[in-house]
Amino acid sequence: MEASGKQRPTMADVAAKAGVSRALVSIIFRGRPGASQETRERVLRVADEIGYHPDSAARLLARGRSRTLGVMFTVHQTFHSDLIAGIYPEAERLGYDVLLSAATHGRGEAKAVEALLSHRCEAVILLGSGAEAAYFDELARRAVTVSVSRRTPQAHVDFVHSAEGKGVRQAMDYLVELGHRRIVHIDGGRGPGSAERRRAYRAAMRRHGLEAEVRVIPGEHTEESGIDTGRLLLAERDRGLPLPTAVLAGNDRCAWGLLMTLTRAGVDVPGDLSVVGYDDSHLSHLMPIGLTTVRQDAVLMAEHAVRFAVERLEHEGAEPREAVLDPKLVVRGTSGPPPGGSA
Amino acid sequence: MEASGKQRPTMADVAAKAGVSRALVSIIFRGRPGASQETRERVLRVADEIGYHPDSAARLLARGRSRTLGVMFTVHQTFHSDLIAGIYPEAERLGYDVLLSAATHGRGEAKAVEALLSHRCEAVILLGSGAEAAYFDELARRAVTVSVSRRTPQAHVDFVHSAEGKGVRQAMDYLVELGHRRIVHIDGGRGPGSAERRRAYRAAMRRHGLEAEVRVIPGEHTEESGIDTGRLLLAERDRGLPLPTAVLAGNDRCAWGLLMTLTRAGVDVPGDLSVVGYDDSHLSHLMPIGLTTVRQDAVLMAEHAVRFAVERLEHEGAEPREAVLDPKLVVRGTSGPPPGGSA
DNA sequence: GCGCGCTACTAGCGCGCTCTAGTGCGAGTA
DNA sequence: TACTCGCACTAGAGCGCGCTAGTAGCGCGC
Numbered sequence: 001m002e003a004s005g006k007q008r009p010t011m012a013d014v015a016a017k018a019g020v021s022r023a024l025v026s027i028i029f030r031g032r033p034g035a036s037q038e039t040r041e042r043v044l045r046v047a048d049e050i051g052y053h054p055d056s057a058a059r060l061l062a063r064g065r066s067r068t069l070g071v072m073f074t075v076h077q078t079f080h081s082d083l084i085a086g087i088y089p090e091a092e093r094l095g096y097d098v099l100l101s102a103a104t105h106g107r108g109e110a111k112a113v114e115a116l117l118s119h120r121c122e123a124v125i126l127l128g129s130g131a132e133a134a135y136f137d138e139l140a141r142r143a144v145t146v147s148v149s150r151r152t153p154q155a156h157v158d159f160v161h162s163a164e165g166k167g168v169r170q171a172m173d174y175l176v177e178l179g180h181r182r183i184v185h186i187d188g189g190r191g192p193g194s195a196e197r198r199r200a201y202r203a204a205m206r207r208h209g210l211e212a213e214v215r216v217i218p219g220e221h222t223e224e225s226g227i228d229t230g231r232l233l234l235a236e237r238d239r240g241l242p243l244p245t246a247v248l249a250g251n252d253r254c255a256w257g258l259l260m261t262l263t264r265a266g267v268d269v270p271g272d273l274s275v276v277g278y279d280d281s282h283l284s285h286l287m288p289i290g291l292t293t294v295r296q297d298a299v300l301m302a303e304h305a306v307r308f309a310v311e312r313l314e315h316e317g318a319e320p321r322e323a324v325l326d327p328k329l330v331v332r333g334t335s336g337p338p339p340g341g342s343a
Numbered sequence: 344m345e346a347s348g349k350q351r352p353t354m355a356d357v358a359a360k361a362g363v364s365r366a367l368v369s370i371i372f373r374g375r376p377g378a379s380q381e382t383r384e385r386v387l388r389v390a391d392e393i394g395y396h397p398d399s400a401a402r403l404l405a406r407g408r409s410r411t412l413g414v415m416f417t418v419h420q421t422f423h424s425d426l427i428a429g430i431y432p433e434a435e436r437l438g439y440d441v442l443l444s445a446a447t448h449g450r451g452e453a454k455a456v457e458a459l460l461s462h463r464c465e466a467v468i469l470l471g472s473g474a475e476a477a478y479f480d481e482l483a484r485r486a487v488t489v490s491v492s493r494r495t496p497q498a499h500v501d502f503v504h505s506a507e508g509k510g511v512r513q514a515m516d517y518l519v520e521l522g523h524r525r526i527v528h529i530d531g532g533r534g535p536g537s538a539e540r541r542r543a544y545r546a547a548m549r550r551h552g553l554e555a556e557v558r559v560i561p562g563e564h565t566e567e568s569g570i571d572t573g574r575l576l577l578a579e580r581d582r583g584l585p586l587p588t589a590v591l592a593g594n595d596r597c598a599w600g601l602l603m604t605l606t607r608a609g610v611d612v613p614g615d616l617s618v619v620g621y622d623d624s625h626l627s628h629l630m631p632i633g634l635t636t637v638r639q640d641a642v643l644m645a646e647h648a649v650r651f652a653v654e655r656l657e658h659e660g661a662e663p664r665e666a667v668l669d670p671k672l673v674v675r676g677t678s679g680p681p682p683g684g685s686a
Numbered sequence: 687g688c689g690c691g692c693t694a695c696t697a698g699c700g701c702g703c704t705c706t707a708g709t710g711c712g713a714g715t716a
Numbered sequence: 717t718a719c720t721c722g723c724a725c726t727a728g729a730g731c732g733c734g735c736t737a738g739t740a741g742c743g744c745g746c
Contacts, residue, residue, distance in 0.1 A: 008485075010702055021726045026704060036724060051485070056461040057400045057409070058702035061731050066400070075424045076625060085418050085447040097458065100443035104428040115440065118399040119462070142351075142394070223629040257629065263606055264632060282419065286566040286600065289607060353732055364696045369734060379694065401732035404701045 009052040018046040029054055056097070060120055068097040069309055070116030070143075073127040075104045077221070078253060078281040079298065080127045083148060086302025087125065094310050110135070117143060123309035126150070128192040140320075144312045146305045149192035151322075158308040159322040160301050164196035165203075167294035167327030171248055171276050172204035174329055178337045180246040180274065181210055186219040186229050186258070188250030194221075197278065201248060219250050226257025234265050243273055245338035252277040252284050252293055259291070259334065270336035280330055289333025296327050352395040361389040372397055399440065403463055411440040412652055413459030413486075416470040418447045420564070421596060421624040422641065423470045426491060429645025430468065437653050453478070460486060466652035469493070471535040483663075487655040489648045492535035494665075501651040502665040503644050507539035508546075510637035510670030514591055514619050515547035517672055521680045523589040523617065524553055529562040529572050529601070531593030537564075540621065544591060562593050569600025577608050586616055588681035595620040595627050595636055602634070602677065613679035623673055632676025639670050 011029075015022040020043060027034045028043050035043075046052075060066040069091055073080040084100065091098045099119055101112040109131055116124055123144035129136075136155035139145045145157040152159075175183055185201040188194030198216055205214045217232065219225035226249060237243050249255035255277030262269060269275055269289075277284055277293035284291035304323040312318050354372075358365040363386060370377045371386050378386075403409040412434055416423040427443065434441045442462055444455040452474055459467055466487035472479075479498035482488045488500040495502075518526055528544040531537030541559060548557045560575065562568035569592060580586050592598035598620030605612060612618055612632075620627055620636035627634035647666040655661050 008702095012702080022703085023705085023726055023728090024724080027725085030704080034724065039724080053457070053461060053485075055404075055463060055702055057403045057463045058731090059704075060400045061398075061404055061701090061733085062703040063705080064731075075428050076421070078419070081418045084445055088445070088447060088450050099462070100445060102427055102431070102443060104431060107431050114396070118396055119442070120398060120400045142396075223626070227629065260603075283566070286570065351732095355732080365733085366696055366698090366735085367694085370695085373734080377694065382694080398732055401701090402734070404703085404731090405733040406735080407701075 008055065009050045010055070011052070013050055014043060014047045014052045017050060018043045066097075066120040066122050067095060068099055068119070068121045069306065070099045070101060070113070070119070070121030070124045071127065072101050072103060072109060072112045072116060072124060072129065075102045077128060078283055079149075079251070079279045079296075082281055082298035083127055083302045083305075086299035087306055090303045090306040094306065096306070096310060113139065122313050125305050125309060130190060130192070144309050146309050148301055148305050151193075151196075156320055158305075158312065158320050160304045160308065160325070161193065161323075162296045162301070162325045162327040164193045164327070165200040167278065167296075167329070168197050168200035168248070169204055170327070170329040171294055172201065172208070174331070175246045175248075175274065175276065175335070176204075176208045176210070178274070178335070180338045182213055182242065182244040182338075183210070183246045183248060184215045184217060184233075184244040185248045186217045186225065186250050186254055188221045188254070189219060191221040191250065193278075194250060197250065215244070219254055221251045221253055223253050223257035223260075225250065226254040226259070227261050228257075229254075230258045230261025230265070234261070234267075243267070245272075246274040246276065246335070248276050248278075250278065252279040252281045252291060255291055255293065255334075256283060269334050272339050274335035274338070276335055284330075285332070290330075292332045292335035293330055294327045295330045297325060300325055351398065352393045353398070354395070356393060357386060357390045357395045360393060361386045409440075409463040409465050410438060411442055411462070411464045412649065413442045413444060413456070413462070413464030413467045414470065415444050415446060415452060415455045415459060415467060415472065418445045420471060421626055422492075422594070422622045422639075425624055425641035426470055426645045426648075429642035430649055433646045433649040437649065439649070439653060456482065465656050468648050468652060473533060473535070487652050489652050491644055491648050494536075494539075499663055501648075501655065501663050503647045503651065503668070504536060504666075505639045505644070505668045505670040507536045507670070508543040510621065510639075510672070511540050511543035511591070512547055513670070513672040514621075514637055515544065515551070517674070518589045518591070518617065518619065518678070519547075519551045519553070521617070521678070523681045525556055525585065525587040525681075526553070526589040526591060527558045527560060527576075527587040528591045529560045529568065529593050529597055531597070532561060532563045534564040534593065536621075537593060540593065558587070562597055564594045564596055566596050566600035566603075568593065569597040569602070570604050571600075572597075573601045573604025573608070577604070577610075586610070588615075589617040589619065589678070591619050591621075593621065595622045595624045595634060598634055598636065598677075599626060612677050615682050617678035617681070619672075619678055627673075628675070633673075635675045635678035636673055637670045638673045640668060643668055 011022050011025045015025045024035055025043055028040050088098055099116055099121055101115045103109045103112045125146045128149040129147055133152045133154040136152055136157045140157045147157055148160045151161050187198045205211055217229050233243055255275050259275050267273055277291045280293045280295035284293045354365050354368045358368045367378055368386055371383050431441055442459055442464055444458045446452045446455045468489045471492040472490055476495045476497040479495055479500045483500045490500055491503045494504050530541045548554055560572050576586055592601055598618050602618050610616055620634045623636045623638035627636045
């Protein structure tokens with residue numbers, strides 16, 4: 001057990017010790033027919049004894065295919081964690097390996113993706129990528145590419161996202177029905193889905209005859225953004241302006257920041273103001289009074305993404321596809337009728 | 344651009360097109376001396392033209408060393424995100440690649456680690472592992488192993504963690520000095536560092552002559568745990584029992600859940616009750632009034648972990664080491680004097 | 687002219703595995 | 717007996733690289 005004498009045993013070691021050929025060991029480890037039951041058991045036992053574990057790198061090099069999916073995600077994006085949790089089981093079910101690479105501050109998406117590609121991922125699944133169509137296309141030339149959440153219609157890759165419009169519409173209809181009129185939207189800037197959500201918000205307001213009340217506050221998909229907006233609204237209130245009666249946040253993280261800020265300042269949610277999020281990331285049902293939010297089913301989205309990738313890999317020449325999942329409004333504790341029964 | 348004609352170009356392609364040998368291309372891509380400036384530029388240009396990118400799998404197989412660090416983390420653990428963000432730059436600085444593998448519900452640590460190992464990671468960095476000493480030892484035989492946050496003294500691996508005792512002591516001294524006496528601790532169950540924190544809490548209470556007030560509420564390092572505790576305390580209050588004046592949570596996530604629950608129920612933090620977290624994960628300064636917490640410097644911890652791994656890899660036979668970083672109490676908005684000036 | 691050192695480059699083996707094209711052998715068939 | 721067939725197993729090429737041990741060519745000193 002010296003610190004660094006870690007000579008990994010190889011197939012040849014197993015073969016020698018079991019008194020068979022290397023090829024047979026390979027057959028056995030791949031679970032192919034062509035070995036008798038006894039030999040199979042003996043070889044596996046020997047392998048276990050000497051601590052043999054197959055080497056993916058060599059395996060992956062030897063067969064042309066790597067059967068590996070690369071996933072690019074952004075650190076601290078809670079919804080990405082939900083997606084990752086859904087990707088693993090589906091990939092495993094289909095016999096694929098998963099490699100993760102994170103984009104962080106100082107390590108851009110491109111770098112994260114490059115790492116995946118250089119490890120021979122056959123397909124890349126991008127979670128909430130902020131890249132442009134040209135980049136998607138370039139990527140598509142190198143590997144099967146699936147973009148989750150971010151839709152860039154021009155690009156020649158698979159997309160999985162939810163029908164942002166429908167989600168927003170449900171939320172808006174719900175709020176209006178409760179009597180809200182002063183409904184503000186914090187948008188997600190260049191974040192995935194933001195443009196569609198913003199557009200749907202505007203459309204819904206118009207449809208309900210509330211165009212005069214339309215107000216989009218620029219934001220991001222971060223807690224900071226919600227906090228900033230909270231401060232902004234409180235400052236306005238202190239200057240005598242009325243608070244909105246409902247806020248549709250860009251995503252759950254933003255809603256959360258807003259909620260914290262307002263609640264701490266004594267604003268009663270949902271008594272004084274309703275807050276609706278977007279994503280239904282695992283945080284939202286954790287909030288003590290659950291967050292009313294538009295649910296994107298992370299597991300379903302993850303499964304679609306994996307399946308798209310695998311199908312494109314296994315059936316050559318398939319055209320890129322798009323999965324548009326129906327989001328669903330989940331009413332929890334942060335929403336209710338506006339103060340005074342109507343705005 | 345057919346969907347799946349992705350024949351990656353190889354070194355041989357570059358060599359042929361540039362009219363040099365494969366070996367020279369290799370030299371150039373490794374940045375070794377032995378090629379003239381012009382040839383270097385020409386080859387790189389050609390490589391770029393045909394879209395050549397080196398293949399890690401082959402590279403890794405060819406040189407014995409993979410120069411790859413594997414990182415096992417748990418999905419949804421915010422602090423792990425902070426650590427990951429710190430690991431990348433340090434690894435890159437030292438010329439190492441990083442592979443991530445997540446443990447999720449249904450995909451245990453062992454599985455996540457196995458994936459890393461099979462991709463030939465030379466070292467494994469475990470973030471907040473819940474494994475036992477025996478597992479660490481077995482792992483240590485297969486690869487250099489560094490455990491972050493979780494300390495298991497018996498095991499023959501490197502450890503990076505913070506001086507839990509010191510951190511808790513600082514927090515407790517601070518609270519007591521403010522006049523708190525009814526200080527409750529929500530522990531982290533089997534979570535990393537919990538045992539030490541619990542012990543330190545008890546010791547501090549005793550040292551301040553408050554053993555009669557010692558109260559440890561069993562918990563976990565999750566938001567749920569904080570929420571549950573919050574409900575428990577509120578229920579007690581409703582039955583006429585006094586609230587504690589301060590709560591030392593197991594980590595920030597737990598503190599957060601508690602904070603949400605209490606705040607929503609109208610408890611004034613820090614007026615009625617102070618809350619202190621642990622970790623200083625990026626959430627804590629995001630809370631509208633920042634969370635008073637014990638700061639573990641994620642970046643520093645990450646750097647230590649990477650350096651430990653690399654040093655063990657490059658200097659054979661080095662003995663396992665332990666880095667104990669000093670945590671530091673960060674006083675923000677969730678703590679203050681107890682109601683009435685003293686408990 | 688010769689050996690010397692230096693730079694610029696090449697030949698070819700081997701990393702640990704997969705996979706195609708086999709070989710040997712006993713049972714079944716005519 | 718001669719043959720085919722199927723099963724259990726093996727030989728060996730090759731995946732894309734890294735790397736050691738070279739070679740070719742050139743300027744230099746004597």
